[in-house]
Amino acid sequence: MKNWSLKVKVGVYAALLTMVALATGAAVLMPVLYFHQIAQLDETLKNDADELLRDLRNFRGAPVDPRRPLGVKFIPLSLRGRFLVVEGPEGQLLYQSPNLRGTRLEGNPGETVTTPLFGRNCRIGAWQEGPYLIRIGTRLGTIERFQKDLRRGILFSLPVVGLVVFFGGHWLGRRAVAPVADLSAAAERISAAAPQERLPVPAANDEIARLTEVLNRSFDRLQSSYESATRFSADASHQLKTPVAVLRAGLDHLSRETGLTGPQASEIAVLRQQTRRLTALIDDLLLLAQADAGRLALEAEEIDLVPLIAAAEDDLQALVNDREIGVEDELPASLFAKADRRRVMLVLQNLVENAAKYTPDGGTVKIGAREEDGWAVVSVANSGAAIPGEAREEIFERFRRGPAVGENVRGHGLGLNIARELIRAHGGDLRLVRADEGWIEFEFRLPGLGSEGR
Secondary structure (H helix, E strand, O other): OOOOOHHHHHHHHHHHHHHHHHHHHHHHHHHHHHHHHHHHHHHHHHHHHHHHHHHHHHOOOOOOOOOOOOOHHHOOHHHOOOEEEEEOOOOOEEEEOHHHOOOOOOOOOOOEEEEEEOOEEEEEEEEEEOOEEEEEEEEOHHHHHHHHHHHHHHHHHHHHHHHHHHHHHHHHHHHHHHHHHHHHHHHHOOOOOOOOOOOOOOOOOOHHHHHHHHHHHHHHHHHHHHHHHHHHHHHHHHHHHHHHHHHHHHHHHHHOOOOOOHHHHHHHHHHHHHHHHHHHHHHHHHHHHHHHOOOOOOOEEEEEHHHHHHHHHHHHHHHOOOOOOEEEEEOOOOOEEEEEHHHHHHHHHHHHHHHHHHOOOOOEEEEEEEEEOOEEEEEEEEOOOOOOHHHOOHHHOOOOOOOOOHHHOOOOOOHHHHHHHHHHHOOOEEEEEEEEOOEEEEEEEEEOOOOOOO
């Protein structure tokens, strides 16, 4: 039930609640109806007894001696189908209906009781008036059949009522959550690429409309903050490039000076290396800031990816030349895509550098490419330790790095994030397709010629 939609839950809850309410109502109603029917039957038996007493007093030829037995002619027709016993003043039996077959009825005067008789429940009442004590009984078959039919009808109606209420609740739930579904669809359109999108305000001035207005104001504040942060990141990265370039040029000039001691030359070499790393970091941050702001310029053209992959493979060979790492490839003669040559080359460099960093000595790196359903697909795989399931998506986050392998792992944790942003800017995607023990594989796809980025 946890994964059910809200409209299904509304239908189920409404059906269950209705069925419970109906069952509870039946549990209360059936005893009330039963006791009402018993009360009506008691009143009927009392009326029958009164009618018999009136006949015994007023009937022509009524017995003068209340101790003499009564003939059937004194018994009203309405009582001849019931159980009837008439006793005299000293308890002598004056009349007993044939259907009793010699069985005596028991009961104190003025009381009506339910008792089994001949294997069936019967209602028996006793009334004393003058010298006569009259006991009248009748079977409860009609009342019991009514109760049984009522119980069966309720049981059969429960699932029918439940289904009707479920579909009704489902329909009402769908009507109720329709504005929420519209808000969810609109909220999905709000992204870094389209921060100006807003939720549609419903026409009705209800709680959902007020919630929509609150969320839209929150999105306004988030967009303002996001744009400020993006603008700051881009401006800061851009402003840092000039002083770092000046610093690097100065260090390059100092390195060419004559008369430097060994320690001085070594210190300048370290500073030059650090400025190069700082320059690369600034370039990466500026690229990400442009991607976040939606200002990443692409010069897409028809290019053959195979020469670019071969160049990246040459760089990889240089990176792992002294580490006994094997490099294998499986490339077609050509593989065309519509993409920015410079950006794709940066993606390939990031992927092969990542593979070189995380491949242990004696391992293997494999590069492959193929055409698949109108896409140009490139894969870079390397042997290495498995990546835990919870970390497989985190490795694409900024400044997030995988477990280090030896002393050769360096970087800032931006390479994979930059690579994926660049591929997505082309309309493709970069993903981790395999990360089990012994083998890790990244794959990106670009729109091929004639593809619309399906």
